[in-house]
Amino acid sequence: MRHDARLEDLGHGIYAYLQPDGSWGLSNAGLVSDGGDSLLVDTLYDLPLTQRMLDAMRDATPAARQIDTVVNTHANGDHCFGNQLVSDARIIASTATAEEWDEVPPTVMAAMLAGADQMGAAGEFLKRAFGDYQFEGLAPTPPSETFDGRLDLRIGDLAVELIEVGPAHTRGDVIIHVPETRTIFTGDILFIDGTPIMWEGPVANWIDACERIVALDPEVVVPGHGPLTDTRGALAVRDYLIYVRDEARKRFDAGLSAREAALDIRLGDYSAWLDSERIAVNVVTLYREFGDTQAPPGPMETFELMAELSRQG
Numbered sequence: 001m002r003h004d005a006r007l008e009d010l011g012h013g014i015y016a017y018l019q020p021d022g023s024w025g026l027s028n029a030g031l032v033s034d035g036g037d038s039l040l041v042d043t044l045y046d047l048p049l050t051q052r053m054l055d056a057m058r059d060a061t062p063a064a065r066q067i068d069t070v071v072n073t074h075a076n077g078d079h080c081f082g083n084q085l086v087s088d089a090r091i092i093a094s095t096a097t098a099e100e101w102d103e104v105p106p107t108v109m110a111a112m113l114a115g116a117d118q119m120g121a122a123g124e125f126l127k128r129a130f131g132d133y134q135f136e137g138l139a140p141t142p143p144s145e146t147f148d149g150r151l152d153l154r155i156g157d158l159a160v161e162l163i164e165v166g167p168a169h170t171r172g173d174v175i176i177h178v179p180e181t182r183t184i185f186t187g188d189i190l191f192i193d194g195t196p197i198m199w200e201g202p203v204a205n206w207i208d209a210c211e212r213i214v215a216l217d218p219e220v221v222v223p224g225h226g227p228l229t230d231t232r233g234a235l236a237v238r239d240y241l242i243y244v245r246d247e248a249r250k251r252f253d254a255g256l257s258a259r260e261a262a263l264d265i266r267l268g269d270y271s272a273w274l275d276s277e278r279i280a281v282n283v284v285t286l287y288r289e290f291g292d293t294q295a296p297p298g299p300m301e302t303f304e305l306m307a308e309l310s311r312q313g
């Protein structure tokens with residue numbers, strides 16, 4: 001397990017918790033505090049990681065001793081499996097995220113890893129991506145409160161806007177905007193120096209979400225994975241999505257299968273981003289959106305394809 005995670009003080013009671021290098025499961029989180037009130041943006045993939053983060057926050061500010069409010073940006077486990085450590089807080093997510101909550105619970109991750117040795121290349125890939133996390137014995141802790149579209153909160157004197165921008169990365173993605181400090185926590189709408197993975201789409205919504213982040217004119221942007229950024233990070237993700245959408249579309253129109261398209265697309269400079277094999281998931285999701293009539297590859301086939309792509313480097 002990596003130990004280079006750190007809490008960054010962004011000033012005005014706002015903190016980002018960053019887990020380099022941002023690869024599979026190494027998500028970022030954050031804290032907004034004012035006047036003794038606190039809002040935690042996301043928990044982490046397992047309890048030891050989440051506990052270490054909460055300890056760092058409590059060392060940094062008394063407001064974090066009692067977390068009042070948690071916002072889960074979406075339902076992927078690396079942003080919510082640690083919720084049981086803050087289960088007495090008000091836990092907020094979009095309705096769509098709450099509905100997606102139980103689809104890949106910790107028990108499924110634990111079972112998948114337990115069976116990984118029998119799964120060949122896909123199993124090797126799963127172990128490399130997820131084998132360091134502790135998925136056993138996690139108590140499901142879903143949101144206690146949901147909203148649609150937008151929810152305005154007050155943390156001390158700070159206005160905090162929860163803005164639903166999904167479906168995009170997942171079905172219910174939410175970004176958190178603190179206008180007074182020009183800070184945005186984007187959840188997995190932004191991956192920086194790493195490859196975005198589109199589980200849900202439609203891609204147009206995700207492109208719009210990037211442009212919405214730019215339009216809010218933030219000074220500091222905390223991505224779901226990777227280092228702190230600003231509007232340039234949002235534009236880079238937007239441009240990746242446009243490129244991959246267009247390249248996938250050409251191959252769809254030419255009659256290539258999703259698998260063939262994923263193997264054929266040249267990523268150019270984007271191949272330097274971590275986990276570039278996620279092109280496989282992105283193409284499968286885009287093909288579904290294009291109305292592909294062939295049966296889509298199942299999850300195991302998709303992981304096999306990612307294993308194959310990651311071997312190609």
Ligand SMILES: [Zn+2]
Nearest residue numbers: 027078188224
């Ligand atoms: Zn994530």
